[in-house]
Amino acid sequence: MVFIGVDLGGTLIKAGLVTDKGEILKKETAPTPVEEGFEGVVKAIIRLVENLLKNSQVTKEDVKGVGVGAPGTCSRQGLVYFAPNLFWKEAPLADRLKECWDWNIYIENDATVAALAESAIGATKEAQNSVFITLGTGVGGGLIINGQIYNGSYGMGSEIGHMIIGENSYDCTCGNNGCLETFASATALVKYTGKLLEEKQESLILEMVNNNMDLLNAKLIFDCAKAGDSTALIAVKRLIKYLAIGMGNIISVLDPEIIAIGGGMSKAGDFLLEQLKREVPKYIYDKNRFFCKITFAQLENDAGIIGSALYAKWRGSLLE
Numbered sequence: 066m067v068f069i070g071v072d073l074g075g076t077l078i079k080a081g082l083v084t085d086k087g088e089i090l091k092k093e094t095a096p097t098p099v100e101e102g103f104e105g106v107v108k109a110i111i112r113l114v115e116n117l118l119k120n121s122q123v124t125k126e127d128v129k130g131v132g133v134g135a136p137g138t139c140s141r142q143g144l145v146y147f148a149p150n151l152f153w154k155e156a157p158l159a160d161r162l163k164e165c166w167d168w169n170i171y172i173e174n175d176a177t178v179a180a181l182a183e184s185a186i187g188a189t190k191e192a193q194n195s196v197f198i199t200l201g202t203g204v205g206g207g208l209i210i211n212g213q214i215y216n217g218s219y220g221m222g223s224e225i226g227h228m229i230i231g232e233n234s235y236d237c238t239c240g241n242n243g244c245l246e247t248f249a250s251a252t253a254l255v256k257y258t259g260k261l262l263e264e265k266q267e268s269l270i271l272e273m274v275n276n277n278m279d280l281l282n283a284k285l286i287f288d289c290a291k292a293g294d295s296t297a298l299i300a301v302k303r304l305i306k307y308l309a310i311g312m313g314n315i316i317s318v319l320d321p322e323i324i325a326i327g328g329g330m331s332k333a334g335d336f337l338l339e340q341l342k343r344e345v346p347k348y349i350y351d352k353n354r355f356f357c358k359i360t361f362a363q364l365e366n367d368a369g370i371i372g373s374a375l376y377a378k379w380r381g382s383l384l385e
């Protein structure tokens with residue numbers, strides 16, 4: 066059995082042909098033409114998937130369903146309610162794709178499908194209750210409860226990045242102030258470091274970017290922190306503190322067996338993981354009973370494609 070998984074991001078669309086075991090047979094990538102609006106992005110998805118099929122041995126009849134992981138909240142019927150990075154509100158993605166294809170089409174939040182992929186064949190596969198957090202431009206989250214995806218009663222749940230955990234100097238893309246995303250994303254780290262550097266004459270960071278703040282990025286800040294630069298260490302420490310508060314809150318509410326961290330910033334490696342492991346237990350209720358494992362996700366960039374395909378498989382199985 067083959068499913069198509071589409072990982073729709075703010076920068077790239079990735080599509081793959083995936084077996085029912087979560088193996089990718091073939092994948093292709095194209096830029097997301099955000100500036101062309103909903104219709105332009107839909108056409109880009111269709112082009113990419115048609116190309117993917119054309120360049121493979123798989124026929125349209127072999128495909129048992131299509132899953133799309135979208136960067137926002139989604140209804141069970143395939144409406145993308147709110148995707149600020151794409152500037153979409155109430156976008157009827159499944160209906161529009163159904164006009165072109167006879168397959169069953171299912172839409173779900175991108176971090177939720179990534180959580181499903183990690184739970185099926187990745188870092189959290191032994192757990193019944195797990196949480197996936199992605200640290201990138203934003204902060205996304207996916208929940209697996211009792212072995213199944215959980216995204217709330219109305220599809221509005223698991224928005225871990227929009228838990229409000231403090232007051233911040235800038236507002237979130239969602240319009241609120243104090244969201245975890247504004248403390249613990251790559252964007253947040255760059256903004257906060259930039260603020261610290263305004264009052265600083267000397268820092269390894271300034272040397273590395275040659276005083277050009279446009280070159281500042283999360284990887285460089287983490288590298289400077291690892292090298293012992295005091296400004297970078299202050300910024301990274303703040304990120305870890307707030308991320309740990311967010312994770313402590315998740316543990317207090319859900320008590321998961323494991324939390325897996327993915328996304329570009331997870332590349333910071335053990336330097337990030339070891340500090341998180343020390344920090345998170347400070348923010349739970351019973352500090353003598355800290356059971357939750359904290360680890361890195363395993364599927365990296367493929368989690369979205371695999372998870373979307375497995376989501377289509379799961380939704381399809383409910384019809385049988």
Ligand SMILES: [Zn+2]
Nearest residue numbers: 227237239244
């Ligand atoms: Zn927010």
